[in-house]
Amino acid sequence: MLNPADPVFLADLAAQVPEGCLRQPEPRDLEEPRGRWQGMAGAVARPRSTAEVAQIVRICAAARVGIVPMGGGTGLVGGQIMERGPMPLILSLERMAALRAAYPSENALVVEAGMVVATAQAEAEKIDRLFPLSLASEGSARVGGVLATNAGGVNVLRYGNARDLCLGIEAVLPDGSVLHGLKRLRKDNTGYDLRHLLIGAEGTLGIITAAALRLFPRPASVATALLAVPSPEGALKLLAMAEARASGMISAFEIIHRQGLEFLAEHMPEVGVPLQPLPEWSVLVELGLPAGFENAEALMAGLLDEAMTAGLVGDGVVAHSAAQAAGLWRIRESLPWANRKVGSVSNHDISLPLSEVPVFIPRATKALAALGDFRINCFGHLGDGNLHFNVFPARGRTKEEYQALRGPIKEAVHDLVNEMGGSVSAEHGIGRLKVADLQRYGDPAKLAAMRAIKAALDPAGIMNPGAVLG
Known part of the structure; x- marks a missing residue:
């Protein structure tokens, strides 16, 4: 059983750490980026050295007080936010940045x-x-x-x-x-x-x-292009073609559905999309070549010619300057911000074997259509099989109208991902949001080993209580 970081504990801690190490929690310490989690903490400890971190951890271990580590607070699964249980101490590394x-x-x-x-x-x-x-x-x-x-x-x-x-x-x-x-x-x-x-x-x-x-x-030359493709299957064929031409030199291969571009046009029109009309699917490709190889733009131009001849690309824009490349990347980087302006019903950070991606997208879309009327913004890192398959209200409706469907939506998507040999957490982690998902889809032997490791290293359970294993 953990104890709270109450005034008695905090007074004892303050007497043992350097002056100025502790401060009161601020709103930024207790909120996550999407506003879905509201945390709590007795105080925020801000050590300046590893020795001070170790001292704080020893004191918390002796008192059986939970510690929530804090970095930049940008996590999207609640790993940095503790909503319930005995009041923890937040340990921020903001002053250890050397x-x-x-x-x-x-x-x-x-x-x-x-x-x-x-x-x-x-x-x-x-x-x-x-x-x-x-x-x-x-x-x-x-x-x-x-x-x-x-x-x-x-x-x-x-x-x-x-x-x-x-x-x-x-x-x-x-x-x-x-x-x-x-x-x-x-x-x-x-x-x-x-x-x-x-x-x-x-x-x-x-x-x-x-x-x-x-x-x-650092690459000696870089080429960036936004290319319209007929489908996710066509995008994978284009990826294979690019790897044959530039194996090991493809820095990024991002897939974008038209819905995301429409969100940008509606909510962030200052982010211009050079492909008109908006393609159903597009990919953002970046190549980076070391010195001694052909120019990256020439390699990209050759790839584009071959892809158009093969029917894998219908239209495309190749950046001819750093500013143009930044403009293309701004499209991809603005998608999450446009999503927040629309307001999602349910977000899914998933990964799949590459060959399953073109199969998953229509199957998942059909499964969700049986639950209601939604808009789906599917985008992500196709090169490594990581999709952000996010579900939004129908035009003219709000996410609040769909609250009762959030659970069934997530279950439908995650069940299908699991069935197809994928992962329900590709790059955001488990945090507290996906603890139940880990229990539902995790391999029993893996979960048993994880619990054994946790019990061996942290028998009192003070480290980020409630995260990952619950």
Whole structure:
């Protein structure tokens, strides 16, 4: 049984940590981006060092007080928000945002977990390297948070998820001990890989305080194009064609349905779409080539010619400047913001085997049509099978009118995803929103092993109570 972070506990904690470490919770600490979760906390602890994090964790462990780790607060599944139970302590890494070291010859960067992702990208650029993790929230998401959730983003096809971009971590475990794992090694075969155990654990097994990040050479030339395709099946054929021409050089391959473009036209008309009339399906493709290879624009032009000849592309726009490329990316990056202006009934972050994507979309659409009248905005990272299959009210209606259908909608989509060998959480994690989904669809042996690991490392259950395993 956990105890609350009540005034008695907070007074004892304040007497043991540096002055200014604790502050009162603010609205930004207790809300998540979609406004669906309202949290609680006795206080917010803001340590400046790993030693201070360890001290706070030891005090909480002795008092059996729950800790909710906080990064940038951008998570979409409630992992950073605790709504019920004994009042927890929020532990924010906002003051641990330093660059510890840069190693250009090793393609590595060592940063504290509170560093904002965009800052890590900028630090890599200073040494003429690329930190390729790119996601809509990169201006506020923090390195520790994206590792804790194993975030994805638009460049997974080429560079992998967050875990693939991490060489080592430093973390504070639930007993307050420090895991010193910041080795910048590509090979370290010395037993269990605790780095990968903590990455994706959403703060339930410990608090990541620093990370050694993997960098890459910056592409010498980049080409970006928005291409109209006849269908998701055609998009997959185009992806195969692109991989045959530019294997390992496709940085992104994003699919967009017309509904998302219509939302942009209605709610964000300043985001212009150069393809008119709006295509039923389109893909945003980016190629990045190293020095010594042909120009990326020439490669993209050749791909476009071949694809048009094969009937896989009906229209297309290739960017001829950085500004034009940014304009095309703005279309993709604005889709979530337009979604919020419309107001969704139910959002689904799912992944499927690539060959199942064209089968899933019509099957899921038909299943939802049996439940009611909806608009579906399907978009996402087709190159790695990750779709955002989001359901919206019919035109002229509001999401509040559909509240009774949210559960049946989610169940219909997730049941089909599970049947087709997919995942109901592709890149956003489990948090608290999908705890029941994990229990419903998770492999029993995997769940038993997860519970055993949690009990072994955090027997008192103080680390992010209620998240992932409930």
